[in-house]
Amino acid sequence: MSEALCARTDLRPKREARTHRQVSDRIAVNTAGGVCCEKLSQNLLTVVRRKASAMENVKHVVTCTKSGQRGRRRLKANDRERHRMRNLNSALDVLRSILPAMPEDAKLTKIETLRFAHNYIWALTATLRLTDHHGLTPEYPPVKCDLRRPTSVSSGEEDQASPADSCVSSADFEISAHEINCKVSARPQPCVMPVTFYFNSFCD
DNA sequence: TAGGCCATCTGGTCCT
DNA sequence: AGGACCAGATGGCCTA
Helix, strand or coil: CHHHHHHHHHCCCHHHHHHHHHHHHHHHHHHHCCCCHHHCCHHHHHHHHHHHHHHHHHHHHHHHHCCHHHHHHHHHHHHHHHHHHHHHHHHHHHHHHHCCCCCCCCCCCHHHHHHHHHHHHHHHHHHHHHHHHHCCCCCCCCEEEECCCHHHHCCCCCCCCCCCCCCCCEEEEEECCCCEEEEEECCCCCEEECCCCCHHHCCC
C-alpha cells in the first residue's frame, strides 16, 4: 500500500513528461503521415530536446527513489509495459497507414481505427462477392453500399460480417461498374476518400 | 468546463 | 522467478 502511495507521488512530474510525449507524438504522426518534420520549428525542436533531457532527469530521480529488489522489479515491469504499449501503438499506426487516406490532422483514434478497419475489410469482402455474383459488365448498375445496412448490397445473400454498429467513422461506398468511391463520415468533417478499385484489375 | 482520448503506473493472473 | 498480458486508476491535454 505504501508502495502504491509512493508510486502516485512519483507521478508528479507527469505534466512534464506528458508535454514531451505529446510533442514526440506529433513528430511520429507527421513522419508516419509522410509529412516531414521540417514543419516543426527550430524552437519546437529545442523544446523537444529540453523535455527529453528533463525526462531523463525524472527517470533518474524515480530510479533512485525506487530502491530495493521490489522497486527494481516494478520499474523493470513498468519499462516492459511501456514498450509493450508502444509496440501496440506502432501496430495501430501501421494499420492506419494502410487504411484509405484520411484528411490531414484527422488521425483516427484507436477505437475508430479498429472499427474502420473492420468495416473496410467487410466492404472489400462484399465487393468481391458482388463481382463474383454479377460479373463485370459496363451495364452493371451503380450500387450504393451503406456499411451500416449491409444487406443492401448482398443481393439477398446472408451477410457474413456486418460492420460495427457504433462505427464513428461510418462510410458509404458507391460501387459502380468500374470503381468504388468511399464517402466517409469522420472527424472533423466528411470526405471522399481516394479509394478507387478498377474492377478490370480483378479479372483478366 | 465537461467529456474524450491518451500514456503511464500498478497489481493481479497466467504461462514458460 | 520472470515476462506477457490485462484492466483499473490517475492525471494531462484538447476540443466543443
